[in-house]
Amino acid sequence: MIQLDRDIAMPIKEGKYPFAHMEIGDSFFIATEDHAVIQRRLVSAAYKHKSKKFTARVVDGGVRCWRIG
Numbered sequence: 001m002i003q004l005d006r007d008i009a010m011p012i013k014e015g016k017y018p019f020a021h022m023e024i025g026d027s028f029f030i031a032t033e034d035h036a037v038i039q040r041r042l043v044s045a046a047y048k049h050k051s052k053k054f055t056a057r058v059v060d061g062g063v064r065c066w067r068i069g
Contacts, residue, residue, distance in 0.1 A: 015045060016045065017042065017045050017046075017065070019045065019046055019049045019052065019054065019067075020049065022052070022054075022067040023067065024067050024068065024069065025066070025067065026066070026067050027064050027065060027066040027067070028064070028065055029059070029062055029063070029064045030042075030062050030063050030064075030065075031061055031062040032062045032063060035058040035062070035063055038056075038062070038063045039056050039058065039063050042054070042056040042063065042065050043056060046065070052067060052069065053067070053068045053069030054066065054067050054068065055068050
């Protein structure tokens with residue numbers, strides 16, 4: 001018989017980007033020449049963090065993402 005366990009916290013899945021660990025004002029940079037694709041991926045990945053707000057901008061050499069709220 002399989003043992004049933006209760007009150008075991010499920011581990012948080014770490015994503016590719018550090019959104020869960022960011023405080024307001026924090027940012028990260030991704031060096032790329034394919035700005036549009038990376039910017040879309042960041043927006044899509046940030047969407048699941050609905051209680052936080054992020055923005056991504058094309059900057060010299062890549063894309064930078066900030067937590068803004």
